Amino acid sequence: MTSKTSPDPQLVRSDFPSGFRWGTSTSSYQIEGAAQEDGRVESIWDRFCAQPGTIRDGSSGLVACDHYHRWPQDLDLARELGTNAYRFSIAWPRLFGDGTTVNAKGLDFYERLVDGMLERGLEPWPTLYHWDLPQALQEQGGWVNRGTVHAFTDFVDAVTRRLGDRVRNWITHNEPWCTAMHGNWDGMHAPGNKDLRIALQVCHHVLLSHGLAVPIVRANVKDAHVGIALSLHPIRSASDKAEDIAATYRHDGLRNRWFLDPLFGKGYPEDVLALVGDAAPGIEAGEMEAIAVPTDFMGLNYYFPEKIADAPDNPPLHGKVVHPQDVERTAFGWEVAPDGLSQLLRRIDREYGPREIHVTENGSSYDDVVDNGEVRDVQRRSYLIRHLDAMREAIADGVPVKGYFAWSLLDNFEWAEGYTRRFGLTYVDFDTQQRILKDSGKWYRDFLVK
Ligand code: IFM
Numbered sequence: 469m470t471s472k473t474s475p476d477p478q479l480v481r482s483d484f485p486s487g488f489r490w491g492t493s494t495s496s497y498q499i500e501g502a503a504q505e506d507g508r509v510e511s512i513w514d515r516f517c518a519q520p521g522t523i524r525d526g527s528s529g530l531v532a533c534d535h536y537h538r539w540p541q542d543l544d545l546a547r548e549l550g551t552n553a554y555r556f557s558i559a560w561p562r563l564f565g566d567g568t569t570v571n572a573k574g575l576d577f578y579e580r581l582v583d584g585m586l587e588r589g590l591e592p593w594p595t596l597y598h599w600d601l602p603q604a605l606q607e608q609g610g611w612v613n614r615g616t617v618h619a620f621t622d623f624v625d626a627v628t629r630r631l632g633d634r635v636r637n638w639i640t641h642n643e644p645w646c647t648a649m650h651g652n653w654d655g656m657h658a659p660g661n662k663d664l665r666i667a668l669q670v671c672h673h674v675l676l677s678h679g680l681a682v683p684i685v686r687a688n689v690k691d692a693h694v695g696i697a698l699s700l701h702p703i704r705s706a707s708d709k710a711e712d713i714a715a716t717y718r719h720d721g722l723r724n725r726w727f728l729d730p731l732f733g734k735g736y737p738e739d740v741l742a743l744v745g746d747a748a749p750g751i752e753a754g755e756m757e758a759i760a761v762p763t764d765f766m767g768l769n770y771y772f773p774e775k776i777a778d779a780p781d782n783p784p785l786h787g788k789v790v791h792p793q794d795v796e797r798t799a800f801g802w803e804v805a806p807d808g809l810s811q812l813l814r815r816i817d818r819e820y821g822p823r824e825i826h827v828t829e830n831g832s833s834y835d836d837v838v839d840n841g842e843v844r845d846v847q848r849r850s851y852l853i854r855h856l857d858a859m860r861e862a863i864a865d866g867v868p869v870k871g872y873f874a875w876s877l878l879d880n881f882e883w884a885e886g887y888t889r890r891f892g893l894t895y896v897d898f899d900t901q902q903r904i905l906k907d908s909g910k911w912y913r914d915f916l917v918k
Contacts, residue, residue, distance in 0.1 A: 472796050476853040483860050489871030490916055491553035493829050495598035497529045498880040502536030506573040511561040511600040516658030525886035532881045534901050539581055546877055547588040550916030554590040555873045557598035560623055570626050582631055595639040596624055606659050611670040620677040625684050632689035639767055640678040643699040647674050656884045665747040672749035679758035697767030697828040700724050701774045702808040706790045711778035715787030719776045732820045733760035743784045767828030770809045772802040800833040800889055806858035813862035824870045830855050831875035833889040843895045843906035852908055
């Protein structure tokens, strides 16, 4: 593994357009805790974490960052960073206990939270689904059941009716790839299925629920600004051999085009449909049109590129991910490739032309240590600076990037990795709940405030 050698670019806020949204990003299950308070019901993640062997350190989001109680302090941190926007998610299990009746205490919490953001000059950017499905809906099949699509639109209706007078920006789903594939193909995430057919049906229903939610948001929110956040990866060939290049195209098909194409009205890619065969989703009349509903922006979550080699014996894509040694990586093992961000931004603009793109997540995990009350996370700081610079280049090329949300405001519960991976600009001591702004956070603050 190599580490970077060149100095980080010198960036100032005025290198970016005025009116740009600068934020941080979090999600409910990863930070809130208070899993059994104020009428919140069990989510699929509570159930999944309780199964031995699912989470690296055997932990769960039961307490997490205790943000449910400490949110004023956390929003103060976001304000002190100089950010003007904050992305968070709304926990469905806090709002719809039994799937049908709205829990007033849950809605009250999000109203207080949103008001707290507005008081601090933070524009709220809620995500409506960041993976914490009520377990009661999973008992009825979860996302594989079309009924969940309608339960979701009921939830969206209730939330946007209540908050639509003060929240303009809405993200329907976070990373449908993860909901569908980690949840149902490789089984790394809740609910832990391992079946491509289920995963692709889940994916279709998640995209459909996005398509049906957008008009509801528009009906309930004056001047609504609504989109979806996708996790996309530049897919790069392991060599210039024709077989590897062909495998790379196939992987791009399922990783990226499978989401982008239908959302932008091109339907599911034919080449991938042919590869998945019987696992292709059941689609009813009008659903592809619903999925292709026009949106106001696309959210891009970017972390790392993938390198692919041909693997004829590995269906359905007949390729495999390879991990070259000679690249810079985070402690999580993810390749550090800022040029992947500019590459993706240019590609999305060129091939799909969304009205706006917001980088709704980008960040890195390193093994931070507290030394004399300081966290000197030079690698995360460098990661942040270099990715902002890559984004600046794409903007200079005319890509309509309008916002950047660093993942994450706080160290938090990193799903199957538990608390073993720290992504925060703020360090969290999970024993004491003390927060310490890391050097990366201080850099972001100085960049935004100076
Ligand atoms: O922590 C996650 C987040 O929930 C979704 N996007 C990727 C992050 C880092 O893995």
